[in-house]
Amino acid sequence: MANMKSSNTMSDGSLIIEETLAMARIDKNPIVDQLQQQDDPPREPPPDFQTVQKSVSFWVIIVGLGIMMWLAALENTVLTTAAPVILEEIPLREHWIWLTNAFFLASAAFQPLLGQLADIFGRRWTTLSVIALFMIGSAICGAANNNVALIAGRAVQGGGSGGILMAYDPIISDLVPLRYRGNYIAIVLLIYSIGTTMGGFVGGVIVDNISWRWAFYINLPIGAVSLLLMFFILRVGRGNYGGGSASPLRRLQSIDYVGNSILIGGTTSMLIALTYAGTRYPWSSWHTLVPLIIGFLSFVLFGWFESSSFAPAVPVMPPRLFTNRTSVIIAINTFLFTAVIYWSIFFLPVYFQSVKLYSPTTAGIDVMPISLLGVPTAAAVAAAMARWGKYKAIHLLGFTLYTLGLGLFSRLDENSLTAEWVGYMFTAPLGAGLLLNTQLPAFQAPVPESDQAAATGSWNFIRTIGSVWGVAIPAAIFNNYVDTLIAQGAISNPAAASLLKGGGAYQFASAAFIRQFPPLIQDEIRSVYQRAIQRVMYCAISFTAFGWIICWFERDIVLRTELVTDYGLEEN
Structure with missing residues (x-):
């Protein structure tokens, strides 16, 4: 027994040494090493974490981050039940996907840039700017009278939302060592869960009783409080860029304009292709x-x-962020998981409204278990x-449960009992909760603390x-299969068939x-929606199954307990 214990200790020690050497091979953050002035004063050691976590300022910031995230969470889920009503008043036809894609395009394309700005200009002003940007986009959407x-407005709103999601993680990373971040992320996620749980219901109540415009206007008072x-x-702290005294012009000059331009251009081009593939133009x-x-x-x-x-x-x-096998696997699985979770978020409300014929308010209540179970599980x-x-x-x-949950969702049809779909709702959200906030720490583990903002922005x-x-692919699958079914004569009413084909099915869901x-045509339409949603879920299963396979090649890298940052809590 003594020999076995010694062997395990040596094995653990070898793993730590190996990971330490791997860390040593990673280049240091050039923001500090290449741009720091020669005559900078010696850097003071960061405050002890045990002392910091007892301060009132620390806990007020944690709660403030939760409210900021609640703002973004509410908007993401409000629109899932409000979208069909919005599209009835401002019809986009085959362009309906831009209601979501404009949001995600801006959110994705600018996140690495915002991560870089958070390093160069500090977390404080970057965070305030993205909240303001989100509010401006919400006001534009609420006042919109044309497509x-x-x-x-959705694009502007998306840029702000992406910035909010980006800003939250580096701030936590600057305050809490990697090993202990989960405890404080859990607190923020519990606040966040209120927004995600309420969103679908709030969206349904708004469109049923007030006006869809308040699905966007509601962000203004909440945003003002958060701001x-x-x-x-x-x-x-503002960081140690240029010794902390670099001019705004010098800070602006260090932005990676070429890299950001390539990234934004490539993302836009790819999204345009995905938006119209299979509907407006053949693949x-x-x-x-x-x-x-x-x-x-x-x-x-790039x-x-x-x-x-x-x-x-x-x-x-x-590039040093992707020199470790685990980082690459986590990056792939982050993409896969995020894609399939949006398949569920956007198409389960379609099932409840177009197959079960529930109102937007009822549909919003019915999708609550996704957030009610998923986010607390994540915490x-x-x-x-x-x-x-x-x-x-x-x-x-997590991937096991989510794959099983997608299989259960694919069984839902017009005759599914309430007890049946409620039971199905337990599996996928639990799997999602296991994956939701455990992938970023795994991605951050192989990189040094000085690269946390870059790692967070990239992730x-x-x-x-x-x-x-996750919106474009299932939309293409959904629209293509609806068109196929209509071409096969699944809907005998020419007027209904004409409205639903060519990308109109989601708009009229x-x-x-x-x-x-008439009742007979209603049954035909509901059957088309059910079969198209089933096809979407089948395709999602292939994504999660692949993610499960490559999970086996991950390594449990030691999560650091020390904290080194130039952006920590100010002394006073």
């Missing part, structure tokens, strides 16, 4: 293939540029990971790209629309 204004709160409480059309190929080639060009001698001193997405698991220090087993169980970019594909037809 151009609505889509433009004022963060203005007064978020007193953290084999040059209208689809050319922008899709340009998008993929842009990502290749990777080459960031690792070449032409790259700036502060690249927007440092509990984040705290457990802080105590356990491991994540691989959590990821394997959030991957996650948001997953969101884009409401009980009010379906009930205007």
Whole structure:
């Protein structure tokens, strides 16, 4: 027994030494090393974490971050039940997907840039700016009277929302060592869960009783509270850029303009291809293939540029973030998981409204278990990971449960009993909760503390790209299969068939629309929706199954207990 214990100790020690050497091979953050002035005063050691966590300022910031995240969470889920009503007043036809894609495009494309700005200008002003941007976008959407204004407002709103999601993680990372972050992420997630749980219900109540415009206007008073709160409480360091005294012009000059331009251009091109593929243009059309190929080639060009001698001193997405096998696997699985969770979020309300013929308010209540179970589970698991220090087993169980949940969702039809779909709601949300907030710490583990903002911005970019594909891919599958079924004569009423084909099915996914037809036609329409949603769920299963397979190749890298940062809590 003594020999066995000694062997285990040596094994653990070897793992720690190996990970330490791997960390040593990673380049240091050039923001500090290349741009710090020669005559900088010696850096003072950061305050002891045990002391910091007992301060009132620390806990006020944690609660403030929760309210800020609640703002973003509420909007993300309000629209799931409000979208069909919005599209009835401002019809977009085959362009309806831009109601979500404009949001996700801006959110994804600008997150790495915002992560870089958080390093260069500090967390405080970057956070305040993105909250203000989100409020401006909400006001534009609420006042929109045409599709151009609505889509433009969603893009502005998406940039702000992406910034909010990006800002939250670096601030936590600057205050709490990696090993213990789960405990405090859990607190923020519990506040966040209120927004996600209420969102669908609030959206349904708004469109049923007031006006869809308040699905956006509601963000203004909440945003104002969040903005004022963060203005007064978020007193953290500005970093050691240029010794902390660099001019705004010098800070602006260090932005990776070329890298950001390539990334934004490639993301936009790819999204345009995905938006119209299979509906407006066939997948084999040059209208689809050319922008899709340009998008993929842009990502290749971006990777080459960031690792070449032409790259700036502060690249927007440092290649050193992806030198570890676990980081690459986590990046892939972050994309896959985020994609499939949006398939569920956007198409389960469609099932309840177009197949079960529930009102938007009722549909909002029925999808509550996704947030009611998923987010608290995520909070509990984040705290457990802080105590356990491991994540691989959590990821394997998460993908197992979510794959099983998607299989159960695919069984739902017009005749499914309430007890049946309520029971199905327990599996996938639990799997989602296991994966929701355990992937970022695993992605951060192989990189030094000085790269936390860059790692967070890159991970959030991957996650948001997953969101884009998670709306575009199932939308293409859904629309294509609806068109196929209509072409096969699944709907005998020419007027109904004409409205639903060519991308119109999602726009008219409401009980009010379906009930205007005779009972026989209603049954045909409901059957088309049910079969198309089932096809979407089948395709999602292949994504989660692949994620489960590559999870086996992850490694449990030691989560650090020390904290080194220039952006921590101010002394006073």
